[in-house]
Amino acid sequence: MNDTNMPTHILAAFAKGKSLSSSEVAELVPTKRSLVTVKRQLGMLSRAGYLKQSGGGRSVKYALTKKGWLLKPFNVKQYLSAEPDSRLMQSRFQFDVFEPPYVNLFTDAELTQLEEATGIYHENAQHSDPSTRKKELMRFIVEFSWKTSRIEGNTYDLISTERLLLFGEKSPEHTEYEAQMILNQRAALEFILENQELWKDLKVSSLEKLHGLVVEKLGIARNLRRTIVGITGTNYRPLESEFQIRDALELLFQNISRSTNVYEKALWSVLGLSYIQPFVDGNKRTGRLLANAILIAHNYAPISYRSVEERAYKEACLVFYEQNSVEPFKQLFTEQYIFAANNYNTGSIGA
Numbered sequence: 001m002n003d004t005n006m007p008t009h010i011l012a013a014f015a016k017g018k019s020l021s022s023s024e025v026a027e028l029v030p031t032k033r034s035l036v037t038v039k040r041q042l043g044m045l046s047r048a049g050y051l052k053q054s055g056g057g058r059s060v061k062y063a064l065t066k067k068g069w070l071l072k073p074f075n076v077k078q079y080l081s082a083e084p085d086s087r088l089m090q091s092r093f094q095f096d097v098f099e100p101p102y103v104n105l106f107t108d109a110e111l112t113q114l115e116e117a118t119g120i121y122h123e124n125a126q127h128s129d130p131s132t133r134k135k136e137l138m139r140f141i142v143e144f145s146w147k148t149s150r151i152e153g154n155t156y157d158l159i160s161t162e163r164l165l166l167f168g169e170k171s172p173e174h175t176e177y178e179a180q181m182i183l184n185q186r187a188a189l190e191f192i193l194e195n196q197e198l199w200k201d202l203k204v205s206s207l208e209k210l211h212g213l214v215v216e217k218l219g220i221a222r223n224l225r226r227t228i229v230g231i232t233g234t235n236y237r238p239l240e241s242e243f244q245i246r247d248a249l250e251l252l253f254q255n256i257s258r259s260t261n262v263y264e265k266a267l268w269s270v271l272g273l274s275y276i277q278p279f280v281d282g283n284k285r286t287g288r289l290l291a292n293a294i295l296i297a298h299n300y301a302p303i304s305y306r307s308v309e310e311r312a313y314k315e316a317c318l319v320f321y322e323q324n325s326v327e328p329f330k331q332l333f334t335e336q337y338i339f340a341a342n343n344y345n346t347g348s349i350g351a
Helices: 003-013 020-029 034-049 066-070 076-080 108-127 130-152 158-165 176-194 195-202 204-212 240-260 262-276 282-297 311-322 327-343
Strands: 051-054 062-064
Touching: 003 020, 003 034, 020 034, 034 051, 062 066, 076 311, 108 327, 130 158, 130 176, 130 282, 130 311, 158 176, 176 195, 176 204, 176 282, 195 282, 204 240, 204 282, 240 262, 262 282, 262 311, 262 327, 311 327
Parallel strands: none
Antiparallel strands: 051 062
């Protein structure tokens, strides 16, 4: 193990709310290093804001700061290889995820990548005509509607989705429910495009309207849920009270308003709604739509998730639910944004 990997391995030794001494950390890193080396790395991580110290002398202990647990790297496959009952996790909703202090999620290098991609997106739009941008918008709507539904288990393929959305042809090999799910995505995107100012100052009422379009004719209850929901594959349990859910959403919206850039606003939207689970069903679909609403309202590239692996998406969500680390999902989000900015020439859509 190179010393350049040491910070990652040291952070992996910590769990949220758990304090360790330098000697305990030295015992937990996978390849042994001297106590002097471990202490040097702990000092570096403390100065960088990932760890905080308590105690003094030989009784010094270290624990993750909010920056530390939000941005803690994870080997997702290794972590999820254990059964849910065997994983040490945050099994209940954690309000401090959205409470101050605010933590910048993207490094300067990551922001540079994202800004370069946005620059390409804007440049491509300047060199295309309205007819081309209209076709590109339709291509985005088709590919987003297909993939966002696919992530939720819909079995429509991309070509069948295109036939459905462009010509109203429902596939006889698929259920009416699956067709309606896809049609709802288009309707929700059209609502977003026609009401862009709504997404610059988020409100629960706007979110409920968006969710209502997502679940139209699917037999799913609208508005904030009043029942308990569970999530397959994890022992994490979302909030149960409608009043707590409303409070959590308000905290999320405040956190989004404090975000220092549009990428973080969008990332918090898609991940935050998935974590809160404010509705009986359709939460992740609504989250992906809300993130795109924010991107579109600020003239950034919307994300189709076309190239994402469904399993990888769900696993990144599980890590956030259980450990409150945004890092796996942030990597996925960044990759998908760069892909979208380079592949869709929609320009200032709907403006």
